[in-house]
Amino acid sequence: MVTRLTDGLRDESLASLPEWRHEPARDAIVRSFAFRDFVEAFGFMTRVALLAEKADHHPEWSNVWNKVDILLTTHDAGGLSIRDIQMAQAIDALVG
Numbered sequence: 001m002v003t004r005l006t007d008g009l010r011d012e013s014l015a016s017l018p019e020w021r022h023e024p025a026r027d028a029i030v031r032s033f034a035f036r037d038f039v040e041a042f043g044f045m046t047r048v049a050l051l052a053e054k055a056d057h058h059p060e061w062s063n064v065w066n067k068v069d070i071l072l073t074t075h076d077a078g079g080l081s082i083r084d085i086q087m088a089q090a091i092d093a094l095v096g
């Protein structure tokens, strides 16, 4: 069973993820991505989907043409867990 991060651990983790911000209402982290066009955006989503399946940890997200908004939180924990931090790091690695 994965547990929620304490506020201290969350802030420490977020220091290494400067593009992500904490969304207190959901105890989630969010980041927006912009690409050249829809094909680039959807290609990114496909890569994230494969990561998510492998990790058994899935994003909440939306896409409008070249934009992708991602929200990460851990449903099983009722808030942010280490799994979200690891997923955010893996997603950041995809976009270099």
Ligand SMILES: C[C@H](O)[C@H](O)[C@H]1CNC2=NC(N)=NC(=O)C2=N1
Residues within 6 Å of the ligand: 056, 057, 058, 059, 072, 073, 074, 075, 076, 077
């Ligand atoms: C049964 C399955 O392992 C769980 O429901 C997984 C699937 N993907 C998940 N994704 C996210 N974001 N949070 C979860 O708690 C979660 N749980």
